[in-house]
Amino acid sequence: MPEGDTVWLAAKRMNQALAGATLRRGEFRLPQLAALDLTGATVREVVPRGKHMLIRLADDRTLRTHYRMDGSWHIYRPGTRWRGGPGYDVRVVLSTDEWECVGYRLHDVAIVATEDEDQLVGHLGPDVLGPDWDLDEALRRLRAGPDEQVGVAVLDQRNLCGPGNLYKVEALFLTGLHPWARVGDVDDRLEPLVTRARTLMLANRDRPEQSTTGDLRKGYDHWVYGRKGKPCRRCRTPILLGDQGPELQERVTYWCPRCQAARSPIDPLARTGEPGHPRPLATPG
Known part of the structure; x- marks a missing residue:
């Protein structure tokens, strides 16, 4: 999308x-x-x-x-x-x-x-690129669902509108958040997450190319998005790919299991692709 x-x-x-x-x-x-x-x-x-x-x-x-x-x-x-x-x-x-x-x-x-x-x-949350952007309102809406997975919450256009899967994945990586962490467990990092997503979108809105690394060359333009199994640009750990979201609305999610290590328990049934978790969509290799 x-x-x-x-x-x-x-x-x-x-x-x-x-x-x-x-x-x-x-x-x-x-x-x-x-x-x-x-x-x-x-x-x-x-x-x-x-x-x-x-x-x-x-x-x-x-x-x-x-x-x-x-x-x-x-x-x-x-x-x-x-x-x-x-x-x-x-x-x-x-x-x-x-x-x-x-x-x-x-x-x-x-x-x-x-x-x-x-x-x-009218159901949409604050527009990340809109002239009436309201960070406080976006954070209020996110915090209203403390049990939601943060990767799902930031894509919910009722919380804040504009970010899609690319900016979700990249902003989570850049703020060191595990996609399946509960919103309530990462409250102190919600503001940096939302601010980072907005910064990335502002940097790309005037051009068709979308780069989150500052490099527009193909293969160098993203940190983790589209890089399943490739080494993390920071720690060299292979990037994982998982399936996240409600049934029939799942979105593929990329992340580094080291840079984005979970600091709190995550849903034991999450389809993360990590060793030990059920229903993996894909694992590195």
């Missing part, structure tokens, strides 16, 4: 293409919105909210889209061949005199009165 910085950058580019312009084509290729036509509407602005994109119109309506795992927006000059995928994957087309914005495999597409945006995104 795209991270919040990916959506932030996409919204910035969409805003540059659409803000202040009148739509010459506003087409939906979804059964529930097939009869809706936005042609003639003027776009006021395009803003991100966590992993959601909000396209606000001058007539006080808002179009919300979400990427989930496979969605994307592509921007073309009129007459340019669309290259984002087959035509049957197109969900929304928004065109002006100068640009064509084509949404592929978009999810959670909905339109509401702008004053009712909370119906769509």
